Every structure is written in structure tokens, then in C-alpha cells.
Amino acid sequence: MADRIHPMPAPPPPSSSPPPGHDAAVATETTPLHPSFRGAPPPSPGTYIIQIPKDQVLRVPPPDRARRYKKLAARPARRRRLRHACCGAFCGVLLLFLLAAAFVGVVYLVFRPRAPSFSVASLSIRGLDALAVSSLTPQIDAAVRADNGANKKTGIDYRGGGEVTVSYSGERLAAGPWPAFHQAPRNVTVFSTALAGGGVSLTEEQRKRLAADQAAGAVPLAVDAIVPVRLRFGKVLRTWTVDVKARCEVTVNKLAAAPASRECMVKVRPLWWWW
CATH class of the missing domain: 1.20.5 (Single alpha-helices involved in coiled-coils or other helix-helix interfaces)
Incomplete structure (x- = not known):
């Protein structure tokens, strides 16, 4: 009896697709199929993660930039x-x-400090001839009255370097020093000073005007004074030195007589400037 051969079932054909779950396992072991925005992928086995606080990362610069960061x-x-x-x-x-x-x-x-007042007590003029053709050398003796009667508690120190000048029709005739002295409160002082001039040349118009004024008995003159002054409050307190300016408009009937004058105009800076 002949042996019978039974056909064996054919093995299943090889499938090109991996078994279910194989792709997921391979993707997990290698790289993710797509980026995840929910968090970092889990670390692989044997990997250690060290977390550094964010503020420490920002505040600790790299060594190569530490100096610039410090600056x-x-x-x-x-x-x-x-x-x-x-x-x-x-x-x-x-x-x-x-x-x-x-x-x-x-x-x-x-x-309650007040500015002093001044006036011209007398003038004596020599060497001023309206008919002279050459230059003139006037000699003037002036008596000036300084009145500090308005101040009851304030004294005045007249410093050296002051000057008194006399002019006619804008032409300076003579100049002399203002003496240095201390004037107590409620004090009136009259002092004399000698004024000298040289090389004074009057124009033809000024000569004619001076001759007419002398004939009329009214010669207008201007007396100007610039005096360094310092106020004294009591015995210790003093102010800085400030220049006081005074201008007196006087009229004399003769060149050697007492003038008819009014109170001089005094120009002084305010009190706060003295400190």
C-alpha cells in the first residue's frame, strides 16, 4: 500500500507591517514622532536630571562675562x-x-538800618578862569556833611579809597580823597577835603557858558562821591564793604562862596547785598 503524503499547511506569508505596538515601542526608545508642547519627554534609563532655579541661571553669568556683568x-x-x-x-x-x-x-x-545822607557845606574854587585859553589847574576845597542821624543802632565805617569829584557841564574839574573814619549812630560829621585838577581844557562853548553863569551869579556844579562803606551792628557784627554813590547838584553865586545846594542823591544797594 503506497504511503500517502498529506500536504502541510503553508506558512503564513511574511507581513511587511510590524505587529501592533511595535512602532510605539521603537518610537519611545528612539525619538518622538512629533514634538510635544506639554512637557519634556521622559528621560532614558540611566539619565539624571539636575534642575537649577531660574533666578540663579539669570544672575550667575558665565566666567568669561563676569567682569562685564559686575560693571x-x-x-x-x-x-x-x-x-x-x-x-x-x-x-x-x-x-x-x-x-x-x-x-x-x-x-x-x-x-532798622538806613542809608546815610550827604550835603555840601561849602566850596572854595581857585584857578578856574573862563577867559583862559590854555589848560586849567583848578584847586577846590570842599566841606562835606555826612549825616547818620536816621540810624539809632547802626554805625558806619567809611573805608579808605573813596573819592570826591567836582565837574562843570560834564567836564571834570578836580578830584580828591574821601577820608576814612567811623561814624557812630545819630552822629553828624563835617569834614574838609582838598580837590586838585590838572590839564582841564574847556571848549569854546563851555567857556562862554561859564562866563555867562559867573555874570549871572549862578554857577552850577556837580559833586560826586564814591565811598566804600561798611555797616556796623553793635561791636562785633559787621557787613561786607559796599560802595555808596552820592551826587550833589550845587549852585554857587561866586567861585569862592558857600553854595546853595539841596540834599544829595544817595544810591546804595539793598541790605541783602551787604552780606
């Missing part, structure tokens, strides 16, 4: 110190100004 970080501190110094200096200056203003105000209220 840039120090700028705000320097600016703050500079602003504080400027504010402190401004406040100090403002405080000193307020204290000085308060001090001047108190002194003014206590002493």
Missing part, C-alpha cells in the same frame, strides 16, 4: 549714590540760604 550691575548703585549726593547738597544749600535770609531779616528788624 553693568554696579551702574545703578553709582547712579543712586550720585542722586542721593546731589539731593543732599541741594538740601544743604537751600537750608543755608533760608538760615541766611532769616538772619538778615532778624538783623533788619532789630537795627
